[in-house]
Structure formats: structure tokens, C-alpha cells
Amino acid sequence: MNTHISQGQEASYHYKLVRRAIERLDASDEPVSLEVLAAEMSLSPAYLQRLFSRWAGVSPKRYQQFLALDHARSLLRSHHSTLDTAVETGLSGGGRLHDLFVRWEAMSPGNYAKGGAGLTIKTGWFDSPFGRVLAMGTDIGLCGMAFGEETGEAATYDDMAARWPNAKFERDETHLQPWVDAAFGGGGERSLHLIGAPFQIKVWEALLNVPTGHVTTYSDIARAVGSPKAVRAVGTAVGKNPVSWLIPCHRALRKSGELGGYHWGTPVKRAMLAYESAELEATLAK
Incomplete structure (x- = not known):
């Protein structure tokens, strides 16, 4: 298997994890801890932490804040391009x-x-x-x-x-x-x-x-x-x-x-x- 495919498959797997996290977070009115999220995904907290950090460059806790529905409004306030x-x-x-x-x-x-x-x-x-x-x-x-x-x-x-x-x-x-x-x-x-x-x-x-x-x-x-x-x-x-x-x-x-x-x-x-x-x-x- 060539390097391009293996790197792409790894990135795709990371996305699938994030997608599952999105669905879980959408269903909750409260923040979901790393431990709970990892248990529901059948992963260890340390492994999930590493995967999220490698994919997004930030911790799962910070990443969950990025995924919040009101993040779009925050983007408009702080990083809004008027073109x-x-x-x-x-x-x-x-x-x-x-x-x-x-x-x-x-x-x-x-x-x-x-x-x-x-x-x-x-x-x-x-x-x-x-x-x-x-x-x-x-x-x-x-x-x-x-x-x-x-x-x-x-x-x-x-x-x-x-x-x-x-x-x-x-x-x-x-x-x-x-x-x-x-x-x-x-x-x-x-x-x-x-x-x-x-x-x-x-x-x-x-x-x-x-x-x-x-x-x-x-x-x-x-x-x-x-x-x-x-x-x-x-x-x-x-x-x-x-x-x-x-x-x-x-x-x-x-x-x-x-x-x-x-x-x-x-x-x-x-x-x-x-x-x-x-x-x-x-x-x-x-």
C-alpha cells in the first residue's frame, strides 16, 4: 500500500471519529467529558486524546467548543471577512x-x-x-x-x-x-x-x-x-x-x-x- 493511501485512510478514520463525536455532542445539552466520550467510542481516553490532537491540533475539550452550534456566531464576531x-x-x-x-x-x-x-x-x-x-x-x-x-x-x-x-x-x-x-x-x-x-x-x-x-x-x-x-x-x-x-x-x-x-x-x-x-x-x- 502506498504512502498516499495510508495517510488518506488515517485522515478519513479521524474524520469518522469526529463525526461520531458531532452526533454525540448534538444529542447532549451538557458538555461531554473525554472519559465518557472515549467509553462510548470503545477507546481509551489517552488514545482518543491523541487522535483528536493529531487531527485538529487541539485537545478534545477545546475541539468540542469549536463544534458547538454557537461557534458559527462566534466566528462571525471575531473572524468575519467582509470581502x-x-x-x-x-x-x-x-x-x-x-x-x-x-x-x-x-x-x-x-x-x-x-x-x-x-x-x-x-x-x-x-x-x-x-x-x-x-x-x-x-x-x-x-x-x-x-x-x-x-x-x-x-x-x-x-x-x-x-x-x-x-x-x-x-x-x-x-x-x-x-x-x-x-x-x-x-x-x-x-x-x-x-x-x-x-x-x-x-x-x-x-x-x-x-x-x-x-x-x-x-x-x-x-x-x-x-x-x-x-x-x-x-x-x-x-x-x-x-x-x-x-x-x-x-x-x-x-x-x-x-x-x-x-x-x-x-x-x-x-x-x-x-x-x-x-x-x-x-x-x-x-
Whole structure:
């Protein structure tokens, strides 16, 4: 078994533990101790502590605070990006946006309207910190990333393939592996091929300007793309984001601080926000 797979499987196992913790914490009105949580998961407290610390960079007790429902509201108060910088840069695209250092290229509106006709898209399933992820990519870069833990692998694949009904799909993990590694911090260039309508691409580009550990609102995005009254349309475009995680639609919240929906399951969204919050805290503590 190669190193890429073993590391990915380990990260996926960590996510499954966190997912179980999310479900347990959601069912409780009181904090759950490490000892109780470990016993319910049939793990020793010390082992669970190590696994959580390795996955999130913080203790399980601190991590539970990140997973609390009101954490989103806290993020809005302390790490809220208004996307003013996105407006100032003119959303020109093609550059290295914020801390993601993403290189991207958009498909022309005419080609997008053809439903992917003439396009060959490579596909493959990989392990990730948030469970199994479906990656899709052209010769330019990733055009799709979707998480199948909540929706199931078959339904996830059908959902993504239906977005480009006239494209040709080929299984090819080798082609995609470097981009998937880069997406989850393994180094290398994070290359994207955005396939969407012009308004959708403007919204996705705005999302790329939201830093790790920060959040934004649908209203902020609407202002950033020059359509302040199009909040509902922005929400629809966010929901149709084809490259989850790299285009961080999980960082978009309602103005009230509620998480809102997430196409691949709210537990995945909450785990992503918690993961990034822990990462940001660890960085600031250095």
C-alpha cells in the first residue's frame, strides 16, 4: 500500500471519529467529558486524546467548543471577512488568491452551455480528513470535489456527473492524485478548472478570497460581486459550488450566524469549520 493511501485512510478514520463525536455532542445539552466520550467510542481516553490532537491540533475539550452550534456566531464576531479586499482587487481571477494560492481558469460561457460536450473529465475516489472525497479534473485542474460520507458514494457521483451531462468521464486516480494531495496540504499547486455560468464563477471567486479560519455571509458575497440585492441568487450559486473545500463554500453563513445548509451534509460543514478554526488557533499560538 502506498504512502498516499495510508495517510488518506488515517485522515478519513479521524474524520469518522469526529463525526461520531458531532452526533454525540448534538444529542447532549451538557458538555461531554473525554472519559465518557472515549467509553462510548470503545477507546481509551489517552488514545482518543491523541487522535483528536493529531487531527485538529487541539485537545478534545477545546475541539468540542469549536463544534458547538454557537461557534458559527462566534466566528462571525471575531473572524468575519467582509470581502472588501475582493472588491478592491476587482475579482480579476487567474491569480494566487489569499492563503489558498489557487491557480484557476474558467471555462468560456459558450462551452459551459454545451454541458461539457467535448470535455474529458478524469474521476477518482480518495480518502480525506472529511471522509471519502470524489475528485474530478480536466487537463487544466480540478473541476469537482464532493464528499460522500453523508450522501453515499453512488449518489454523490451521479450528482456530480449530472452537472456536465455531455462530458466523457474516465476513472484515473493517478492523474488526480497530485491535485488532491495539494488540496489537503500535501504541497504542490492547487489548480482549478471552474465550469459554471458567469455569475456562479464570480460567486466562487469571491469565496476564494475568504481566508482560512474566517467566515462570510451571503450578503457580503452579493456586495462583493456587485449585486447587493441578489442574496438568494448568491445562495443558489454557493450551493452549486462543484469544488467543495478548495472553493470554501463551507465558510458562507447566514447573517444570523446559523450554518445554513451544505450540499454534502451539515456534519461535514461543521467539521470543516472546526478543522480550520483549530488550524488558525494553532497558527496564532506559534
